[in-house]
Amino acid sequence: MTATETQGDKVLEVENLTVDFDVRGKSVNILAGLDFALESGETLGIIGESGCGKSMTALALLRMVPSPPGKISAGRVLLNGENLLGLSAGQMNNIRGRSISMIFQEPMTSLNPVFTVGNQIAETIRKHKNVSRSEAMVQAVELLDTVQIQAPERRVNEYPHQLSGGMRQRVMIAMSLACDPKVLIADEPTTALDVTVQAQIFDLLKAIQERSGTSIILITHDFGAVTEMADRVLVMYAGHKVEDGTLADIRNDPRHPYTQGLLRSMPRITSGAAGFREPLPEIPGSVPDLSQRQPGCPFGPRCAHAMPKCHEMPPSIALGQGRSVKCWLAETEGAA
Amino acid sequence: MSERESKGVLYEVDGLKVQFKLKRPSMFAPAPVVHAVDGVSFQIKRGRTLGLVGESGCGKSTSGLALLGLVPVTEGGLKFDGVDLRAVSEADKFPYRRRMQIIFQDPYSSLNPRLTAGDVVMEPLEIHKVGSSAERRERVAELFELVGLRQNQMALFPHQFSGGQRQRICIARALALNPEFIVCDEPVSALDVAIQAQILNLLCRLQDELGLTYLFISHDLAVVHHVCDEVAVMYLGVIVERASRTQLFDNPRHPYTRALLSAILDDVPDSVSQRIRLSGDIPNPIERPPGCRFHTRCAYAQDVCKQREPELVEKAPGHFEACHFETAAPS
Numbered sequence: 027m028t029a030t031e032t033q034g035d036k037v038l039e040v041e042n043l044t045v046d047f048d049v050r051g052k053s054v055n056i057l058a059g060l061d062f063a064l065e066s067g068e069t070l071g072i073i074g075e076s077g078c079g080k081s082m083t084a085l086a087l088l089r090m091v092p093s094p095p096g097k098i099s100a101g102r103v104l105l106n107g108e109n110l111l112g113l114s115a116g117q118m119n120n121i122r123g124r125s126i127s128m129i130f131q132e133p134m135t136s137l138n139p140v141f142t143v144g145n146q147i148a149e150t151i152r153k154h155k156n157v158s159r160s161e162a163m164v165q166a167v168e169l170l171d172t173v174q175i176q177a178p179e180r181r182v183n184e185y186p187h188q189l190s191g192g193m194r195q196r197v198m199i200a201m202s203l204a205c206d207p208k209v210l211i212a213d214e215p216t217t218a219l220d221v222t223v224q225a226q227i228f229d230l231l232k233a234i235q236e237r238s239g240t241s242i243i244l245i246t247h248d249f250g251a252v253t254e255m256a257d258r259v260l261v262m263y264a265g266h267k268v269e270d271g272t273l274a275d276i277r278n279d280p281r282h283p284y285t286q287g288l289l290r291s292m293p294r295i296t297s298g299a300a301g302f303r304e305p306l307p308e309i310p311g312s313v314p315d316l317s318q319r320q321p322g323c324p325f326g327p328r329c330a331h332a333m334p335k336c337h338e339m340p341p342s343i344a345l346g347q348g349r350s351v352k353c354w355l356a357e358t359e360g361a362a
Numbered sequence: 363m364s365e366r367e368s369k370g371v372l373y374e375v376d377g378l379k380v381q382f383k384l385k386r387p388s389m390f391a392p393a394p395v396v397h398a399v400d401g402v403s404f405q406i407k408r409g410r411t412l413g414l415v416g417e418s419g420c421g422k423s424t425s426g427l428a429l430l431g432l433v434p435v436t437e438g439g440l441k442f443d444g445v446d447l448r449a450v451s452e453a454d455k456f457p458y459r460r461r462m463q464i465i466f467q468d469p470y471s472s473l474n475p476r477l478t479a480g481d482v483v484m485e486p487l488e489i490h491k492v493g494s495s496a497e498r499r500e501r502v503a504e505l506f507e508l509v510g511l512r513q514n515q516m517a518l519f520p521h522q523f524s525g526g527q528r529q530r531i532c533i534a535r536a537l538a539l540n541p542e543f544i545v546c547d548e549p550v551s552a553l554d555v556a557i558q559a560q561i562l563n564l565l566c567r568l569q570d571e572l573g574l575t576y577l578f579i580s581h582d583l584a585v586v587h588h589v590c591d592e593v594a595v596m597y598l599g600v601i602v603e604r605a606s607r608t609q610l611f612d613n614p615r616h617p618y619t620r621a622l623l624s625a626i627l628d629d630v631p632d633s634v635s636q637r638i639r640l641s642g643d644i645p646n647p648i649e650r651p652p653g654c655r656f657h658t659r660c661a662y663a664q665d666v667c668k669q670r671e672p673e674l675v676e677k678a679p680g681h682f683e684a685c686h687f688e689t690a691a692p693s
Contacts, residue, residue, distance in 0.1 A: 221583075250626060291555055
């Protein structure tokens with residue numbers, strides 16, 4: 027809802043990002059040439075089922091792909107025009123946490139249980155800024171206040187186990203905001219939380235974005251979260267970008283059969299008796315095994331519109347206004 | 363379709379309480395008690411589905427387990443098909459157990475990794491000594507077909523299946539003894555959206571074909587809205603609102619129900635402006651707030667809410683709410 031009015035300068039540009047894993051001597055393609063751009067102050071939602079490469083995209087952007095067995099085999103990640111994939115390890119450490127930071131899915135496991143939360147936030151601050159320990163602690167308290175934690179002076183000295191799940195995620199957000207990053211990657215930030223707490227976290231992220239103009243990449247499997255947060259949406263399937271466009275485009279006029287199937291298979295809350303216990307449209311089968319990729323469209327075997335041409339990989343077809351669809355149907359006019 | 367025909371009540375729960383004693387903090391201090399379920403009453407009609415909704419720690423799963431006799435009940439009446447289960451001795455409960463089954467949330471951890479899928483489904487038949495071994499094998503094959511698995515998958519181990527297929531194995535296992543009543547404890551929360559639809563469709567089809575009665579436990583209101591005839595909303599061990607599906611979703615009364623509904627992130631942009639946002643987290647069930655349990659997070663809370671706990675009363679025909687006030691705008 028926010029940031030649609032901001033200027034269209036691109037903070038992050040990703041070109042042909044390719045990640046391969048070495049599985050018992052065999053190269054398995056996890057990300058297949060991903061292209062996207064993130065504008066200043068905008069939220070990009072990346073959506074897909076488990077195993078489609080969403081989290082791997084986040085790790086690849088920060089060059090945190092576990093290596094070995096993984097490696098980024100091709101592509102460029104441009105942060106304000108600078109290619110992150112060409113930096114040294116030391117330069118990259120200065121980017122992580124300062125220019126790009128990340129919020130992980132499990133606030134329980136991503137905080138260190140033997141340090142106070144204040145210590146952990148101060149560590150990030152002192153890594154990137156030249157401040158004293160006590161000054162860093164003062165900033166940590168301010169950050170906890172920013173993420174709306176009650177009594178931050180007391181909480182700053184507490185350990186992660188003393189906090190609830192929602193508060194731990196707020197601490198994670200505080201930590202990621204410590205150096206005013208330009209890009210915030212949130213990998214399933216609310217999946218482990220209850221619905222009412224989930225709503226609070228999204229409100230918080232939106233408030234932060236409005237104030238500081240941070241661009242957010244929201245990675246999720248929940249289309250509801252995307253509708254809540256995102257300006258633009260990128261749909262992934264088996265390591266490919268199958269479709270992207272504005273939230274309204276994707277929601278109201280999905281072009282790729284996978285996006286259409288995904289949206290139709292979700293139960294909706296409607297008034298009255300409509301839809302009650304009626305069979306939901308299913309996508310038959312399940313996500314393909316990436317180690318046994320077949321040539322052609324990855325969604326082909328599950329697609330109701332599959333045609334002989336689908337044995338060839340469709341190109342990403344641009345439809346104008348930043349929209350693209352990776353499907354042969356989009357080539358011919360009158361695509362469903 | 364919403365008001366489906368029913369043939370009487372199958373399960374009647376009256377004032378159910380489940381408490382767990384914790385370790386004493388010191389030798390002389392009393393043991394703290396978790397009031398997991400604190401006086402819950404409802405009926406489940408034969409062949410229909412009751413949805414139990416709430417956030418984690420509200421006691422919905424514990425209620426489900428208590429109904430099956432899987433956790434000790436502290437207080438309250440459990441009447442299954444006219445029989446008071448609390449008066450039945452542990453030894454005599456055995457025949458009742460085959461009439462009620464459960465499907466767990468996580469199909470990854472609820473299947474024994476060392477048994478083949480066929481053995482998993484066979485196990486309840488062996489425990490209850492149903493038929494000869496040839497008959498059991500035939501029954502397992504029949505169940506595999508019923509839940510949409512192939513016969514040749516019987517010899518595979520759980521790790522060779524996808525999440526959706528594993529949940530199908532769990533469903534087959536629950537159906538093995540021809541139960542009347544099944545507790546579905548978050549059966550689709552661990553699954554991807556596309557797979558979720560497959561499992562929900564399967565559960566609905568099985569209910570129609572076999573006349574099953576479900577207690578459907580979920581935190582996902584969209585899923586509950588899709589499958590449940592009646593819905594009970596729980597908060598900190600009590601039911602705060604109970605109504606038919608249409609009443610609850612079209613005309614929610616309790617502030618907590620309305621907060622839950624407005625927290626689901628669905629594309630209803632016009633409702634964004636009137637969203638109720640709850641602050642804070644669910645209080646600790648060991649130190650429940652006095653009075654109305656919800657008053658610490660409720661926007662409408664008055665002094666009376668801190669002192670007196672509201673009872674669940676029928677505010678409209680078939681629509682029960684536990685609140686001192688009328689907070690919902692009449693529609």
